[in-house]
Amino acid sequence: MLQVEIIRGEGLNSNIFILKSDDEEKILVIDLGLDGLHTNFALKKALEKITKKMNNFQIEVFLTHCHIDHILGSDNLAGYANVQYSASPQTAKHINEKDAVTLLSMYGSGEINYSIEKIYNDTEKISFEGADLEVIHSPGHTDGCAVIYDKKSKSLFAGDVVFAGAGCGRVDLPTGNRTTLITSLSKLAELELEHLYSGHGPDLHTNVKENLLAAKRMLEW
Numbered sequence: 067m068l069q070v071e072i073i074r075g076e077g078l079n080s081n082i083f084i085l086k087s088d089d090e091e092k093i094l095v096i097d098l099g100l101d102g103l104h105t106n107f108a109l110k111k112a113l114e115k116i117t118k119k120m121n122n123f124q125i126e127v128f129l130t131h132c133h134i135d136h137i138l139g140s141d142n143l144a145g146y147a148n149v150q151y152s153a154s155p156q157t158a159k160h161i162n163e164k165d166a167v168t169l170l171s172m173y174g175s176g177e178i179n180y181s182i183e184k185i186y187n188d189t190e191k192i193s194f195e196g197a198d199l200e201v202i203h204s205p206g207h208t209d210g211c212a213v214i215y216d217k218k219s220k221s222l223f224a225g226d227v228v229f230a231g232a233g234c235g236r237v238d239l240p241t242g243n244r245t246t247l248i249t250s251l252s253k254l255a256e257l258e259l260e261h262l263y264s265g266h267g268p269d270l271h272t273n274v275k276e277n278l279l280a281a282k283r284m285l286e287w
């Protein structure tokens with residue numbers, strides 16, 4: 067069973083998920099929250115706890131999309147040497163160019179002090195012992211949104227594509243597109259799904275497919 071450490075986002079912060087590979091060589095962090103101060107360094111503390119007994123591990127930070135509330139908390143990773151940032155091609159472009167799609171200018175303070183070096187194309191796998199992780203491009207909330215699907219545990223790390231309670235991310239922000247999001251939700255609803263870990267709010271462990279289809283119906287109204 068995939069062990070998922072969850073740092074629940076408060077206020078504007080996104081949720082943060084931490085996965086540890088079975089061979090203890092890799093830690094995958096999914097999204098970063100808004101910044102270290104706002105999350106009270108919860109990510110830093112969680113990582114310290116996990117890495118205490120590990121040697122030679124690599125940390126990969128996968129960003130589900132480029133919005134500020136998911137990408138700014140890199141302060142929490144200061145002190146770790148082996149950190150690599152990854153995302154879809156469009157998300158990488160928005161973050162590396164710090165463009166308007168990130169909404170950075172709306173937040174005012176905060177600096178992106180890293181760049182995305184690893185790009186995942188649609189359906190590409192993330193190498194990770196103990197899970198079968200696939201990156202699935204799921205645009206609509208932004209043009210670069212991507213989710214991580216673990217085929218083994220039937221878990222979906224959805225970012226802002228869909229939330230528990232049949233909600234989904236806004237489509238009125240830069241590069242948002244309602245029709246594209248409907249298509250993405252249809253595609254994701256075809257997966258075998260038992261667990262939903264979204265970018266905001268609670269997780270869902272029953273009726274995940276029904277939740278996706280209900281979110282899609284809400285968008286179609």
Ligand SMILES: [Zn+2]
Binds near residue numbers: 131226
């Ligand atoms: Zn977002």
